[in-house]
Structure formats: structure tokens, C-alpha cells
Amino acid sequence: MQSINLHLKVLIAILVSLGLAITAYQIYVLDIPVTQDETDDIWSLDARLEFQAVAGTPVKAQMFIPPLDQNYISLNESFISNNYGVSINQTDGNRRVTWSARRASGNQSLYYRLVLTQRYSPEAIEDPAPAPRQPIELEGAEEVAADALIRPIRQTSADIETFVSEAIRRVNDITDDNVKLLLGEDTSPLGKARVLDVLLSNARIPLELVHTVRLESTPNQEPELWLRSHNGERWLYFHPETGQQGIPENRLVWWSGNAPLYNLEGGRQGRVTITLNNSEMNALRLAEMTTENTSSALLEYSLYGLPLHAQQVYRVMIMIPIGVLVILILRNIIGIQTLGTFTPVLISLAFRETDIGWGIVLFTLITALGLSLRSYLEHLKLQMLPRLSVVLTFVVVIIAGITLLGHKLGMEKALSVSLFPMVILTMTIERLSITWEERGGGHSFKVALGTLFAATLAHLLMSVPELAYFVFTFPAVLLILVGFMLAMGRYRGYRLTELVRFKALMTKG
Amino acid sequence: MFLWKTWKTLSDAGVMGINRRNADYVLKYNKRNLYPIVDDKILTKERAIAVGIDVPELYGVIETEKDIDLFDAIVEKHRDFVIKPAQGAGGDGIIVIADRFEGMFKTVSGKIISRDEIGHHISSILSGLYSLGGHRDRVLIEYRVSPDPLFKSISYEGVPDIRIILLMGYPVMGMVRLPTRQSGGKANLHQGAIGVGVDLATGKTLKGTWLNKKIAKHPDTTNQVDGVQLPDWDGFMNLAASCYELSGLGYIGVDLVLDEEKGPLILELNARPGLNIQIANDAGLTTRCHMVERHLAALKKTGRTESVADRVAYAQKHFGQPVSRTETPAEEPGTAA
Numbered sequence: 001m002q003s004i005n006l007h008l009k010v011l012i013a014i015l016v017s018l019g020l021a022i023t024a025y026q027i028y029v030l031d032i033p034v035t036q037d038e039t040d041d042i043w044s045l046d047a048r049l050e051f052q053a054v055a056g057t058p059v060k061a062q063m064f065i066p067p068l069d070q071n072y073i074s075l076n077e078s079f080i081s082n083n084y085g086v087s088i089n090q091t092d093g094n095r096r097v098t099w100s101a102r103r104a105s106g107n108q109s110l111y112y113r114l115v116l117t118q119r120y121s122p123e124a125i126e127d128p129a130p131a132p133r134q135p136i137e138l139e140g141a142e143e144v145a146a147d148a149l150i151r152p153i154r155q156t157s158a159d160i161e162t163f164v165s166e167a168i169r170r171v172n173d174i175t176d177d178n179v180k181l182l183l184g185e186d187t188s189p190l191g192k193a194r195v196l197d198v199l200l201s202n203a204r205i206p207l208e209l210v211h212t213v214r215l216e217s218t219p220n221q222e223p224e225l226w227l228r229s230h231n232g233e234r235w236l237y238f239h240p241e242t243g244q245q246g247i248p249e250n251r252l253v254w255w256s257g258n259a260p261l262y263n264l265e266g267g268r269q270g271r272v273t274i275t276l277n278n279s280e281m282n283a284l285r286l287a288e289m290t291t292e293n294t295s296s297a298l299l300e301y302s303l304y305g306l307p308l309h310a311q312q313v314y315r316v317m318i319m320i321p322i323g324v325l326v327i328l329i330l331r332n333i334i335g336i337q338t339l340g341t342f343t344p345v346l347i348s349l350a351f352r353e354t355d356i357g358w359g360i361v362l363f364t365l366i367t368a369l370g371l372s373l374r375s376y377l378e379h380l381k382l383q384m385l386p387r388l389s390v391v392l393t394f395v396v397v398i399i400a401g402i403t404l405l406g407h408k409l410g411m412e413k414a415l416s417v418s419l420f421p422m423v424i425l426t427m428t429i430e431r432l433s434i435t436w437e438e439r440g441g442g443h444s445f446k447v448a449l450g451t452l453f454a455a456t457l458a459h460l461l462m463s464v465p466e467l468a469y470f471v472f473t474f475p476a477v478l479l480i481l482v483g484f485m486l487a488m489g490r491y492r493g494y495r496l497t498e499l500v501r502f503k504a505l506m507t508k509g
Numbered sequence: 510m511f512l513w514k515t516w517k518t519l520s521d522a523g524v525m526g527i528n529r530r531n532a533d534y535v536l537k538y539n540k541r542n543l544y545p546i547v548d549d550k551i552l553t554k555e556r557a558i559a560v561g562i563d564v565p566e567l568y569g570v571i572e573t574e575k576d577i578d579l580f581d582a583i584v585e586k587h588r589d590f591v592i593k594p595a596q597g598a599g600g601d602g603i604i605v606i607a608d609r610f611e612g613m614f615k616t617v618s619g620k621i622i623s624r625d626e627i628g629h630h631i632s633s634i635l636s637g638l639y640s641l642g643g644h645r646d647r648v649l650i651e652y653r654v655s656p657d658p659l660f661k662s663i664s665y666e667g668v669p670d671i672r673i674i675l676l677m678g679y680p681v682m683g684m685v686r687l688p689t690r691q692s693g694g695k696a697n698l699h700q701g702a703i704g705v706g707v708d709l710a711t712g713k714t715l716k717g718t719w720l721n722k723k724i725a726k727h728p729d730t731t732n733q734v735d736g737v738q739l740p741d742w743d744g745f746m747n748l749a750a751s752c753y754e755l756s757g758l759g760y761i762g763v764d765l766v767l768d769e770e771k772g773p774l775i776l777e778l779n780a781r782p783g784l785n786i787q788i789a790n791d792a793g794l795t796t797r798c799h800m801v802e803r804h805l806a807a808l809k810k811t812g813r814t815e816s817v818a819d820r821v822a823y824a825q826k827h828f829g830q831p832v833s834r835t836e837t838p839a840e841e842p843g844t845a846a
Contacts, residue, residue: 200644251560332528333560381626384636384637385636439699443699493526494516494528494529495526495530496512498527499512502519502524502788504718504722504788505524505793506515
């Protein structure tokens with residue numbers, strides 16, 4: 001007995017921890033949403049390049065497109081263009097699309113669309129550190145101005161981070177003569193970035209220009225310029241005007257470097273419009289979509305891998321253990337008597353089709369009618385089998401009658417009784433009749449009531465959508481249930497009803 | 510909290526609940542393949558006769574619809590008899606014929622029934638109406654026990670029987686089940702019969718239980734139910750204890766009757782005896798079962814086994830009243846695991 005107990009405990013421990021581990025893995029590692037309602041942001045980014053083609057010359061339009069190895073996952077990427085050849089090449093960590101056409105005329109529109117989301121993305125890969133660079137050569141007044149700026153910056157800074165911040169602060173002070181000289185006419189962020197590049201290169205500090213877009217629903221967005229510098233360990237991002245450090249979450253790096261967003265050969269009056277749109281999508285559908293794009297087959301081996309019609313069946317089936325658990329608790333811990341062990345679960349499944357309120361009415365009505373017929377037939381002294389056959393036929397007739405009546409009265413609910421609930425009902429009546437014969441009316445009434453109660457409770461629990469979703473998505477939960485059921489198999493404590501039953505033993509004497 | 514307090518009190522008193530009975534006793538001591546011996550009264554009877562245990566005489570068995578014709582031949586020589594389903598439970602489906610009347614039959618309660626009605630009843634039994642799980646059944650027709658007049662004062666109609674619970678052949682608790690008006694002459698507690706505890710040592714009745722309540726008087730006759738000395742108590746105990754060898758089941762309830770002429774007889778065995786016997790005896794089964802289990806463990810160490818007489822002696826020594834005597838005696842080594 002001792003060894004069996006130990007065996008059981010180990011088994012329960014294994015099942016429960018396995019169930020917990022798998023579920024935790026699904027939630028925390030695979031990032032599967034815990035509730036069905038969870039939605040994720042989806043960003044769709046449209047970039048439209050318009051230009052006037054110059055007649056007679058081949059057109060070659062090049063445009064940077066966001067790299068895909070960032071903190072986001074692309075769900076869909078498309079290039080829409082009539083009669084243009086499309087090629088994508090990777091240069092210096094940037095991606096660039098090249099549209100080309102032998103001849104084109106008039107207004108041209110080339111589209112690039114990227115749909116992306118942040119969830120399910122693999123760990124972001126840091127861009128590699130830049131190679132050490134040579135100072136940008138300066139001459140004359142510019143050299144003097146640059147030196148005049150660098151010297152105080154060097155004195156008031158401690159490391160790369162503070163150096164860059166200080167440099168940005170000074171470059172943005174356009175009242176400074178040195179800055180004025182270096183900036184010239186160009187006081188745009190790009191101009192300032194250029195000056196910073198010069199300054200930092202002379203201080204041998206790496207600097208890159210990164211062009212980003214904001215993930216906000218905005219039409220006509222201008223790429224936002226950020227600077228980044230590598231401190232030997234990681235990239236530090238700076239805003240070129242405010243000196244703000246650290247790039248906000250919702251910025252998507254589009255390309256880096258000094259090159260403009262696009263360049264055009266054989267076209268003029270080029271213009272790029274960037275539009276961002278935000279939509280929300282059911283997190284789970286998103287997970288399904290992203291599996292195609294990620295290597296982890298997170299849902300491949302789950303029930304979501306089944307064909308849809310099979311999924312429908314399993315959605316119901318996988319909840320049966322929950323119903324059984326309810327019956328187990330009601331019977332072994334509470335002590336409620338039910339008709340058989342699994343009949344209540346079957347009835348609760350039948351309630352799915354008839355819907356609970358109507359189901360209870362129907363159950364009560366039909367069982368009562370069926371049983372009263374039974375008691376009438378008892379006077380005729382029929383053999384058991386023919387008697388039950390008559391009762392069952394009668395039940396079918398009653399159900400058909402109720403359905404017909406309900407239909408005539410315009411109660412569509414009455415039509416919901418399908419074959420399955422009918423079979424369950426007739427079975428229940430058969431078993432109740434037998435109980436009646438064997439144990440009397442009072443007992444069968446008690447049992448019927450217990451069954452109805454258990455079925456209702458099981459149904460209510462089984463039809464909680466969050467629970468149904470959870471069990472279907474994380475079937476390993478069933479292992480935990482089995483663990484509990486096994487433990488119940490060794491439960492020796494009193495049932496709650498026994499506390500009432502044995503109350504007489506409380507009083508001494 | 511109330512529930513917790515009740516729980517604690519019952520647990521301290523060693524009261525056995527259904528879950529414990531099923532897990533620790535029925536499942537542990539009763540092999541499933543032996544169930545037919547107790548579930549089928551004909552098999553029980555055959556086994557009992559084979560080992561020389563007294564049972565009510567079997568007049569005949571009806572197995573098929575065709576055999577119903579044999580009924581008249583079977584009962585020809587007997588004015589009174591009992592018709593029983595072989596696999597029935599809880600006393601359902603039993604008809605007790607006390608007399609004949611104008612070619613008809615008269616039940617104990619005085620109701621006259623015709624030969625046709627009996628035929629219909631037998632047919633119902635055969636089709637499995639009263640059997641566990643609705644299987645086809647057999648009908649046995651047997652000697653009608655006439656209860657010892659001793660019970661007249663504390664019983665109402667019907668035949669009182671004596672239920673003794675055995676663990677591995679050791680009687681652990683006993684009660685007399687007395688039919689009431691409410692139970693319709695049947696000795697089943699769930700149908701309203703009363704259960705009266707019996708002091709295993711002496712065979713004297715204790716107070717009783719009726720519908721889960723403690724009582725001291727019979728609800729129909731209002732006579733005191735306690736303090737009645739059952740005759741031939743040692744005979745009952747020995748007969749019951751020998752049912753272990755008969756069935757091979759470790760945890761059973763043995764139902765016996767006391768016949769006016771033939772003395773104690775085995776009526777049937779039950780592999781899942783009820784728990785109300787505890788209320789009748791005002792004692793917990795768990796406490797007593799644990800004592801027997803400790804005793805068995807101690808015996809096992811010395812490699813001894815005990816005979817029927819030894820087992821009865823053990824039970825009478827430890828499970829008699831007053832309750833204080835049931836405390837674990839000093840000679841018991843090897844306490845609980």
C-alpha cells in the first residue's frame with residue numbers, strides 16, 4: 001500500500017508539473033494569448049513613390065525599405081507596380097528595393113506595403129558595431145570652428161554618451177558662431193546631423209544617422225531622423241535636436257546612413273508619401289499567421305492545426321473532462337446523488353444544443369410526462385421491455401409534439417431539439433424509470449433533481465467561453481485535471497452530505 | 510466553522526465515510542472477480558451449502574420464461590415460500606408468500622395475489638428489472654423464514670435480520686434491522702426500517718437508528734429497542750465469521766436471520782455494506798477496522814493465522830460495550846504504519 005501511495009503521488013506530481021510546464025511554456029515562451037479577446041496592434045505601412053517619368057529614358061527608382069530583423073515581425077510585404085521589375089538588395093544593414101522599367105511615361109506610382117506586428121517577434125538582434133572610422137577632413141575656418149566646439153565638449157563629458165549629448169546640445173545652439181559657421185544655411189535636423197557627424201568623426205566617435213517612422217496612424221508621415229552612436233557595447237540613440245536619449249518604443253528604423261530615402265533615374269518630381277495605419281487583430285489569429293513567418297511551430301502541433309470542422313468537434317469534446325470533474329466533485333466531495341456517473345455530462349452536452357433555460361424546461365417536462373406514463377403503464381402489468389419501449393416511443397412523440405407546437409407558436413427555440421438531446425432524454429427517462437421501479441418515486445425524484453443540478457452546473461462551467469478557449473488552447477491543463485482526479489481517487493474524507501447524515505453521531509449518550 | 514467542527518468530531522470518533530469505505534476497504538479487500546459470489550444469491554447459497562453453512566432451503570430456481578411453468582411443481586409441497594431475484598439488491602423484487610387461499614396466494618401482509626400475477630412478477634425478475642445493471646436474472650424460490658417470536662415485541666411484520674460487518678473474517682460491528690410500517694415489512698434502512706446496534710460481546714441490543722436519527726423506541730410498537738438479548742449469539746457470530754472463507758471477500762456485510770426452528774441462517778452477503786450501522790451502534794467503523802488491521806499485521810509478523818473461533822473471540826473481546834473497552838489494548842504491538 002505504501003509503495004502504491006508513493007507511486008500515485010509521483011504520478012500526480014509528474015502529471016501536474018508536466019501540465020503546468022507545458023502551459024507555462026505556451027504562455028511565456030510561445031507567447032500564446034491567455035484569453036481569446038486579447039488583441040494585438042497591427043501596423044500597415046504604405047509608402048507611395050510618385051514621379052514623372054522622363055520619356056525615352058529607362059526608369060530606375062531605388063528606395064530604402066525597413067529591414068525585417070527588428071523588434072517587429074512582418075506579416076505581409078508587397079510591392080505593387082505596373083510593368084516594373086522589382087529587386088531587393090541588402091546594403092550595409094539596409095534594405096533597398098529597386099524598381100526598374102525600360103520605358104515609362106507620365107505619372108508613375110510605385111507602392112510598397114508592409115504589415116507588421118510586435119508580438120511573437122524573436123529576440124531583436126543588435127546591429128553590429130560599426131568599424132572605426134577616419135575623421136572627416138576639414139579645412140580652414142571650418143577646422144578651427146570644429147576644434148573650438150570639440151574642446152569644451154571633451155572637457156565637460158565623461159564618456160561617449162555624455163559626449164554625444166553635449167555635442168547635440170551645442171550644435172542646437174545656433175547663436176554660437178562656430179555652429180553657425182558649420183551649419184551654413186542648413187538648420188534642418190539633417191543639417192545639424194551632418195555637423196554632428198563631422199564633429200564626432202573628428203573626436204573618433206562613431207555616429208550613424210537613422211531614419212525612423214512613428215508607429216502612429218498618420219497620413220503623410222515624414223521619416224524622423226535619429227542619431228545613434230556605439231559605445232562599444234550597444235547602440236545609443238539620440239534625438240538630433242533635443243538630445244533626448246533612447247529611441248521611443250514606437251519608432252521603426254527604416255534605414256540608416258546619409259543617403260536619401262529614394263533616388264530616381266529617368267524620372268523627376270519624385271515624392272514619397274508614407275501612411276501608417278493601425279488595426280487590431282485577434283491575438284490568436286495573429287499567432288496563427290505569424291507561425292508561417294517564424295521558425296517555431298508553436299501552433300503547428302496544437303489543436304489549431306486541425307481542419308476547422310474537426311476543431312469544432314474538439315472544442316466541445318475537450319470540455320467534457322471539465323464536466324466530468326464537476327460530477328466528480330459533486331458526487332465524491334459534496335455527495336449529491338446523480339443518475340449514473342456520466343449521464344449528467346451527456347445532459348449538459350445536450351443543453352448546448354437546446355440552450356440552458358429551455359433545456360431545463362424541456363428536461364423537466366418530458367421526464368415528468370414520460371414517468372407519469374410509466375406509472376400508468378404499471379397498472380397494465382406489462383413486461384419490462386415492452387413497457388420501456390412504449391415509454392420511449394411516447395417520449396419521441398412528446399418531443400415531436402412540443403417542437404410542432406413551438407413552431408406554430410413561433411418559438412424557434414423549440415426547434416432546437418435535435419437528435420442528440422432526444423437520445424439523451426430518452427436514455428435518462430429509461431434509467432429514471434428503472435430507478436423508480438427499484439428504489440421508488442421519492443428516490444428517483446431526488447436522483448433526477450441531483451442529475452439536473454449537476455448537468456446545469458457542468459453546462460454552465462463548460463460553456464464559459466474563456467475557459468473553453470483556455471482548455472482548447474492549452475490542452476496540457478487536462479494533465480493537471482487528471483492529476484486532481486487521481487488524487488480524488490484516494491480521497492477518503494467525508495462527503496459534505498455525510499456530515500449531515502452522521503450528525504446523530506455528534507450527540508453523545 | 511460548523512462543518513469543520515462536525516468533520517473533526519466524526520473523524521475523531523472514527524466514523525467511516527463512503528469515500529473511505531470504497532477506497533480503503535471495498536476496493537482494497539474485495540476482489541472484483543469474487544463479486545458474483547455475493548451478488549448472485551444462488552451462487553452464495555451453493556457455496557454456503559458446499560462448506561456446510563446454514564442457509565434457507567432452496568426449493569427451486571427459474572431461469573427462463575419457459576421455466577415459469579415449473580413454478581407450480583416447485584411450490585407444490587410448500588404452503589409458504591419466498592420468491593427472490595438472484596441478483597436483486599436492497600430487498601427489491603422479493604415476494605413472501607405466507608399461505609394459500611382458494612388456489613391463490615396470500616402474502617405476509619395479507620394481500621391476495623393470483624398465479625398470473627406471480628408469473629408476471631417472475632417474468633419481470635427474469636428480464637432483469639431488479640438486477641444490478643439490468644442484466645437478465647434468475648429467480649430463486651426458497652424456504653420462508655419464520656422469525657423467532659423474540660422479535661415480536663420490537664418488530665413490525667416482516668422478518669428482522671441481523672447484519673454483521675466482517676473485515677478479513679473478523680466481525681467488527683453488528684446490528685439488527687427491524688422492519689417498520691414505513692418500510693413495508695422490509696428490513697432495509699433506506700426504506701425506513703430501523704437499525705439497532707448489537708453488542709458483539711454479548712448479543713444484547715443497543716439503541717437504534719431510524720432515517721439517520723438516533724432512536725430508543727420502535728416507531729410502530731413504541732417498545733424499547735435496547736436491552737434485548739439475542740439468543741444463540743455465539744452461533745450468529747461463528748456463522749457470520751465463516752462467511753469470509755465462503756466468499757473470499759475481505760470486507761462484507763453478512764445478513765442473517767433467526768429462524769424459529771432452524772436457528773441462525775445466512776440470508777445473503779453484501780460486498781458494499783452501508784454505513785448507517787455506525788449510527789445504530791454509536792461507534793465508528795474506521796476505529797474498529799484499524800484495530801483489526803493492526804491485529805492482522807501483528808499476526809502476519811508471527812506468521813500465524815486465526816480460525817473462525819479465534820476471530821470471533823477477538824471481536825467479542827475488543828468490540829463489546831462499553832465503548833471504553835474498545836480502546837487499543839496493551840498487548841497490541843506494532844502500531845499503525
